Amino acid sequence: MAGNRTFTMIKPDAVENGHIGAILAKINEAGFRIVSMKMTQLSRRDAGNFYAVHKERPFFGELVEYMTSGHIVAAILEKDNAVADFRTLIGNTDPAKADEGTIRKMFATSIAANAVHGSDSDENAEIEGNFFFSARERY
Ligand code: RTP
Ligand code: MG
Numbered sequence: 001m002a003g004n005r006t007f008t009m010i011k012p013d014a015v016e017n018g019h020i021g022a023i024l025a026k027i028n029e030a031g032f033r034i035v036s037m038k039m040t041q042l043s044r045r046d047a048g049n050f051y052a053v054h055k056e057r058p059f060f061g062e063l064v065e066y067m068t069s070g071h072i073v074a075a076i077l078e079k080d081n082a083v084a085d086f087r088t089l090i091g092n093t094d095p096a097k098a099d100e101g102t103i104r105k106m107f108a109t110s111i112a113a114n115a116v117h118g119s120d121s122d123e124n125a126e127i128e129g130n131f132f133f134s135a136r137e138r139y
Contacts, residue, residue: 003080006119007128012070013113026103030089036133037075042068066112074132083125086118
């Protein structure tokens with residue numbers, strides 16, 4: 001049954017450390033369908049736009065620097081209750097505080113280099129998916 005959608009990125013640390021396959025396996029095992037997926041690299045302008053909501057936060061400069069430092073894998077995922085269930089699967093922003101078995105606990109390096117992104121609302125999931133994928137890539 002088609003559920004609703006969330007958006008994720010496998011971040012530069014996890015790509016660099018060879019965890020793409022293991023992270024996608026965890027995503028599939030948790031019952032998400034991969035609707036759209038691509039490997040790409042963000043420009044500084046892309047990252048600034050994507051994270052515009054955080055531009056006043058003290059870590060914004062570091063975040064843009066980090067997210068443009070290497071390749072990322074962007075994907076739209078589908079499942080019932082996708083946004084909340086995906087955030088449970090990835091765990092706390094800080095991997096030191098993330099539960100055992102979560103993607104960030106298993107694969108993240110630090111609070112900044114925390115392996116994956118997950119949308120925080122249905123509305124943002126749609127905005128973020130549209131940022132990376134054209135209409136015909138989102139069937
Ligand atoms: P995300 O958006 O990546 O799924 O992560 P999140 O909701 O758990 O965390 P959020 O508050 O939205 O922060 C976005 C990303 O900024 C980086 N960050 N660094 N150095 C720091 O204290 C700090 N705090 C946040 C992380 O990469 C976080 O995922
Ligand atoms: Mg967030």
